[in-house]
Amino acid sequence: MLCKCFGAMLRLSPESSVPFLSQCIDTRQTLVREAALLALGESRRPEALDLLKASWSATGNCPLRRMALLAIAMLRQEPAMAYLLPLVTHESFAVANDAIAAVSIHKYDETLSEQVQKTAQKRQDLNLTEVVAKIFGH
Numbered sequence: 001m002l003c004k005c006f007g008a009m010l011r012l013s014p015e016s017s018v019p020f021l022s023q024c025i026d027t028r029q030t031l032v033r034e035a036a037l038l039a040l041g042e043s044r045r046p047e048a049l050d051l052l053k054a055s056w057s058a059t060g061n062c063p064l065r066r067m068a069l070l071a072i073a074m075l076r077q078e079p080a081m082a083y084l085l086p087l088v089t090h091e092s093f094a095v096a097n098d099a100i101a102a103v104s105i106h107k108y109d110e111t112l113s114e115q116v117q118k119t120a121q122k123r124q125d126l127n128l129t130e131v132v133a134k135i136f137g138h
Contacts, residue, residue, distance in 0.1 A: 002032065006039030018047055025055045034067050041071030049080055062094075069102035081112065088119045088128070096120075096128055104135045 006024070009017040024036035037055060040048040049072065056068035069087075072080045087099040100120070106112050113136045120132040 002035035003038045003042075006035055007042055010039055010043040010045065014043070014045055018045065018051070022051050025051065030061075030064065033064060037064075037067045037071040038074070041074030044075050044077065046077065046079075049075060049077065049083070053083060065095075066098045066101070069098050070105070073102040073105055076106070081115070085115060085119045088116065089123050093125065093128060096123065096125075097131055100128075100131055100135060107136050 006017070006021060009020070018040070021036045021040055024032050025040075027033055033055075037052065040052055052068055052072045052075070056065055056072070059065050059068060069084065072084055081103070084099045084103055088096045091099070100116060103112065103116055116136060117132050120128045
């Protein structure tokens with residue numbers, strides 16, 4: 001319910017809601033943070049990307065990091081994908097796996113699916129290639 005409230009705020013007054021949700025991302029209350037992350041991702045607002053990237057970088061909590069990556073993927077913007085795809089190549093297997101899982105919400109986008117597959121192949125990690133094949137059906 002909180003995510004819906006945050007989403008409504010973003011639709012009604014995005015200029016004041018984005019800074020407010022930025023504060024919510026920094027709270028210690030996990031449910032508030034998750035709702036703020038998802039609302040920002042769902043908003044598709046360009047300025048949300050920097051907030052979501054900062055949240056991902058600053059968070060040590062794995063579930064919240066995954067949520068931040070999902071929110072970035074939810075933005076459905078080229079700069080968001082340009083941020084996520086290099087994580088597949090350059091980060092740890094766990095982070096790469098989380099980035100692939102986040103991007104998988106777009107698995108029916110053939111162009112993006114091919115990009116994910118090519119990006120995973122660059123890493124030359126059979127386990128990661130299998131993850132991509134399982135999720136994207138390649």
